[in-house]
Amino acid sequence: xxxxxxxxxxxxxxxxxxxxxxxxxxxxxxxxxxxxxxxxxxxxxxxxxxxxxxxxxxxxxxxxxxxxxxxxxxxxxxxxxxxxxxxxxxxxxxxxxxxxxxxxxxxxxxxxxxxxxxxxxxxxxxxxxxxxxxxxxxxxxxxxxxxxxxxxxxxxxxxxxxxxxxxxxxxxxxxx
Amino acid sequence: xxxxxxxxxxxxxxxxxxxxxxxxxxxxxxxxxxxxxxxxxxxxxxxxxxxxxxxxxxxxxxxxxxxxxxxxxxxxxxxxxxxxxxxxxxxxxxxxxxxxxxxxxxxxxxxxxxxxxxxxxxxxxxxxxxxxxxxxxxxxxxxxxxxxxxxxxxxxxxxxxxxxxxxxxxxxxxxxxxxxxxxxxxxxxxxxxxxxxxxxxxxxxxxxxxxxxxxxxxxxxxxxxxxxxxxxxxxxxxxxxxxxxxxxx
Numbered sequence: 001x002x003x004x005x006x007x008x009x010x011x012x013x014x015x016x017x018x019x020x021x022x023x024x025x026x027x028x029x030x031x032x033x034x035x036x037x038x039x040x041x042x043x044x045x046x047x048x049x050x051x052x053x054x055x056x057x058x059x060x061x062x063x064x065x066x067x068x069x070x071x072x073x074x075x076x077x078x079x080x081x082x083x084x085x086x087x088x089x090x091x092x093x094x095x096x097x098x099x100x101x102x103x104x105x106x107x108x109x110x111x112x113x114x115x116x117x118x119x120x121x122x123x124x125x126x127x128x129x130x131x132x133x134x135x136x137x138x139x140x141x142x143x144x145x146x147x148x149x150x151x152x153x154x155x156x157x158x159x160x161x162x163x164x165x166x167x168x169x170x171x172x173x174x175x176x
Numbered sequence: 177x178x179x180x181x182x183x184x185x186x187x188x189x190x191x192x193x194x195x196x197x198x199x200x201x202x203x204x205x206x207x208x209x210x211x212x213x214x215x216x217x218x219x220x221x222x223x224x225x226x227x228x229x230x231x232x233x234x235x236x237x238x239x240x241x242x243x244x245x246x247x248x249x250x251x252x253x254x255x256x257x258x259x260x261x262x263x264x265x266x267x268x269x270x271x272x273x274x275x276x277x278x279x280x281x282x283x284x285x286x287x288x289x290x291x292x293x294x295x296x297x298x299x300x301x302x303x304x305x306x307x308x309x310x311x312x313x314x315x316x317x318x319x320x321x322x323x324x325x326x327x328x329x330x331x332x333x334x335x336x337x338x339x340x341x342x343x344x345x346x347x348x349x350x351x352x353x354x355x356x357x358x359x360x361x362x363x364x365x366x367x368x369x370x371x372x373x374x375x376x377x378x379x380x381x382x383x384x385x386x387x388x389x390x391x392x393x394x395x396x397x398x399x400x401x402x403x404x405x406x407x408x409x410x411x412x413x414x415x416x417x418x419x420x421x422x423x424x425x
Contacts, residue, residue, distance in 0.1 A: 018209065022202055030197040040195070047197055048204050055209060103180035109188035134189055161179070 003067050010058050018055055025068060026051075029075040035130040036079040038119045046082050050075040076131065080145055083123060090124035090148070093155050100158075102165050105174040117167045121160050128153055129160035357421055367425050376421050383414045 001009075001020060009017030029050060034043035053074050061070055080088070118126060127146070131137045132153070137145075139153040146153070168174040179185075357377070367373055390407045394400065 013213070015206070015209065019202065019206075022205065026197050026201070027194045030201075031194045034195050043195075044197060044201050048201050048208075051205050052208055055205075056212075101178045101180065104182060104184040106181050106184065109184055111188050111191045111193070114188050115192055133185070134192070161185075 007058060007061065007063075007067060010055060021054070021067075022051055025071050028068070029071060032072060032075055032130070032135060033079045035118065035134060036076065036127050037082055038123070038126060042082055043079075046075065046079045049082075050078040053078065072135065076135065076137075077145060080127065083127065086123075088124055088127070088146070089122075090152065090156055091122050091159060093159050100162060102158075102161050103174075104165065107175070109168065110173050113168070113171060113173055114164075117164050117171075120167065121163055125156045125160035125163065128156045129164070132157050133161075357418065370424060373421060373424050376417050376424075380414060380417045380421070383410050383417070386410055387414070 001017070006017055006021055006024075010021055026047065030043055030047050033046035033050070034040055037043050037046060050071070054071055061067070065073075118129065121129060124146075128142055131142045131145070132139065139150045139157075142148075142153045143150045165174060357380070368377070387407065387410050390403055390410065394403050394407065
């Protein structure tokens with residue numbers, strides 16, 4: 001079934017098509033939700049809420065982006081909304097953070113440990129790191145979604161990277 | 177931000193694992209969608225109830241009086257109507273100017289008798305200064321003729337369109353129909369005793385007398401438009417009466 005057929009049948013309320021759509025995108029969206037919320041249980045709630053919104057509003061999808069990008073935006077916004085309920089906070093930073101050099105080393109990184117290090121980041125910095133470096137959103141988009149300034153988004157991203165590098169160095173993943 | 181070996185981070189991020197959601201999530205989604213569909217179906221199937229008939233009367237009684245329509249404003253906001261009105265005004269102005277121009281042009285004066293170029297070349301006729309007595313039937317709601325004193329006054333009068341053939345008929349002494357009726361009454365046929373016929377004959381006699389008086393007043397040139405107009409009306413009335421009398425015969 002093509003994406004266009006899937007969209008049309010989902011608009012008609014075809015449950016089999018809805019299930020097909022869910023199966024096609026659930027892993028990617030669940031993973032995004034998990035990386036933003038840092039919690040599988042929360043990620044499950046976000047995924048359910050996000051797909052219910054997708055099926056309720058698929059009639060409004062104007063196809064100016066891919067269906068996957070549209071669903072991902074809904075999932076990210078739902079996850080951010082979920083974080084806000086817990087009072088999403090950002091670490092207060094000094095201006096000097098923007099000037100520090102970060103060296104990731106030339107030997108590669110252990111992905112399992114990197115995943116754990118990402119989840120260990122403070123909530124606000126983690127969300128921005130995931131959105132910017134993993135999901136590819138621009139600072140302008142992140143600032144709009146999180147209702148912060150672009151400068152805050154950039155400085156929080158730099159802080160997240162610096163913190164990650166320190167954790168990876170402390171674990172012996174990166175050598176000085 | 178300055179970073180060294182950024183590709184190391186990028187490659188590691190691309191290798192991050194994907195996570196599979198528990199199967200219960202779809203079951204939850206499916207349950208919610210079913211409940212929503214059932215609710216939507218139930219809502220759409222809810223019955224409608226007709227309100228009591230007196231509710232509208234109560235509503236209507238509390239409504240403020242309808243604002244007075246503003247047809248002028250609403251009409252003139254229509255661009256097409258504005259153009260049409262402007263065109264109509266221009267047409268009226270142009271027609272008025274044309275009539276004035278024609279009235280001021282001597283060649284446009286009426287002269288059915290001859291092709292004499294203008295009436296201004298003739299001296300005013302003394303006989304036209306006095307109104308000619310005309311029977312009531314020959315003067316339906318028409319004001320008294322305006323005496324012509326000099327050429328300048330002529331230019332201020334309205335143009336009277338004259339049927340030349342009819343005017344010729346008026347000036348023809350041998351009116352065959354009239355002569356026929358005169359002959360019938362001379363022979364004293366029974367129809368002449370009919371009261372209606374008698375009344376018509378009396379009217380006809382009056383009109384004939386008025387016609388003769390007008391013919392004298394018009395003179396040779398028939399250059400008084402008002403008198404010409406009266407002559408035409410008298411002749412039309414005479415024709416109508418003669419037709420009625422012929423029907424009785």
